[in-house]
Amino acid sequence: MAVAMPSRAMLLAAGLGRRMRPLTETLPKPLLTLQRRSLLDRALDRLAAAGVSEVVVNAHWHADQIATRLAAREAREPGHPRITLRREASLLDTGGAVRAALAEGLLPAEAPFFIVNADSVWLDGPIPVLHRLAQAFDPAREDSLMLLTRGAFVTGSASPRGDFALDPLGIPRRPKEREIVPYLYAGVQIATAALVADMPAGPFSLNLAWDRALEAGRLRGLVHDSLWFHFTRPLDLPDAEKMLRDAANLVPTT
Incomplete structure (x- = not known):
């Protein structure tokens, strides 16, 4: 059951980026x-292209630099989309950040919204990722539909054992002890407020919310059909540059 394309999103940009040091010692990873x-900007470009009109961006590490970049973007492209910066005096982690934005009315209590990691970069397949998620999401039976990617299409994986296995119906499960599973979370999902409802205020990971949704049978995965990039070490950036150049060279010309 498809839903209307969400008009709002949360962009998670508050992390410390420790694995990318020294690049992130004086610069936020996003x-x-x-x-x-x-x-x-790449993440905001994707959301804008999908028609998202309001984005909440959280910031903590070098938050002033995030604020300056967002102000420059707003000056160049006013209202495209409208951005609310939510500074975190102390880190709330991914789940805590989403819950705090919902508590302040910055995300919809009833309608679906996107949650995107600011450090995830992807190439769209035949149908743009955000449209695929909206088309496949059914809030009557799930609280989150997450984008998953196979390790073979990844650079800079932070989880060599994988994050999830996936059954033919798109139901994920966590890996068993010593098991290697094929799918990684790609840093993009569509969700409703029910995903973090009743979670305590303060810092917590979205992994806790996913585990609760898994137990209730209300979490599903959608497999990405193109390249995805995640950056966990400085050398991942030039690797990704090369992969993007190679991908561009494969596009036929007319």
Whole structure:
């Protein structure tokens, strides 16, 4: 059951980026650049192209730099989309950040919304990722539909054992002890407020919310059909640059 394309999203940009040091000692990870465009702008570009009109961006590490970049974007492209910066004096982690935005009315209590990691970069397949998620999401039976990707289409994987296995109906499960599973969370999902409903205020990971949804049978996965990039070490950036150049060279010309 498809839902209307969400008009609002949460962009998670508050992390410390420790694995990308020394690059992130004086720069927040979302402001690292890939092909001369910041990861933050790339994520916002995807959301804008999908018709998302309001985005909440959380910030903590070098939050002033995030604020400056967002102000420059707003000056250049006013209202495309409208951005609310939510500074975190102390880190709330991914789940806590979403819950706090919902508590302040910055995300819809009833309608679905996107949650996107600011450091995830992907190429769209035949149908754009965000449209695929909206088309496949059924809030009557799930609280979150997450984008998963196979390790073979990844650079810079942070989880060599994988994050999830997936059955033919798209129901994920966590790996068993010593098991290697094929799918990684790609940093993009569509969800409703029910995903973090009743979770305590304060810092917590979205993994806790996913585990609760798994137990209730209300979590599903959708497999990505193109390249995905995640950056866990400085050398991942030039690797991704090369992969993007190679991918561009494969596009036929007319």
